[in-house]
Amino acid sequence: MSNGNWKPEKGSNIDYLRSTYPGMAKKCDYKRSRSAAIRLACLECCCGSRLMVEECTVVKCPLWQFRRGNSKFPEDERMTRSEVIPSEEWYDSKLDERDTEK
Numbered sequence: 052m053s054n055g056n057w058k059p060e061k062g063s064n065i066d067y068l069r070s071t072y073p074g075m076a077k078k079c080d081y082k083r084s085r086s087a088a089i090r091l092a093c094l095e096c097c098c099g100s101r102l103m104v105e106e107c108t109v110v111k112c113p114l115w116q117f118r119r120g121n122s123k124f125p126e127d128e129r130m131t132r133s134e135v136i137p138s139e140e141w142y143d144s145k146l147d148e149r150d151t152e153k
């Protein structure tokens with residue numbers, strides 16, 4: 052099942068990243084590592100720039116809190132995020148609404 056003849060597809064950013072970060076890509080593809088997958092997705096989003104991922108300001112992005120590929124989520128970033136996303140109660144009310152409509 053292995054694809055020993057694999058070559059990066061011309062113009063494919065994600066394949067470029069596979070070639071540039073083979074360790075991370077291998078973890079993603081063969082160890083099913085979610086953190087490596089998120090890290091690669093963020094790198095693809097930022098044209099391969101680690102610095103741009105680190106400095107990403109798209110706080111509302113669902114991947115933002117995981118963009119470093121590890122569990123590091125400093126308190127100040129946690130606070131910043133909590134200011135722009137709905138509260139748990141808001142989600143609960145939406146879920147209640149959805150359940151009542153059924």
Ligand code: SF4
Nearest residue numbers: 093096107109112115
């Ligand atoms: S967290 Fe930032 S870098 Fe990662 S996918 Fe979202 S917008 Fe892109």
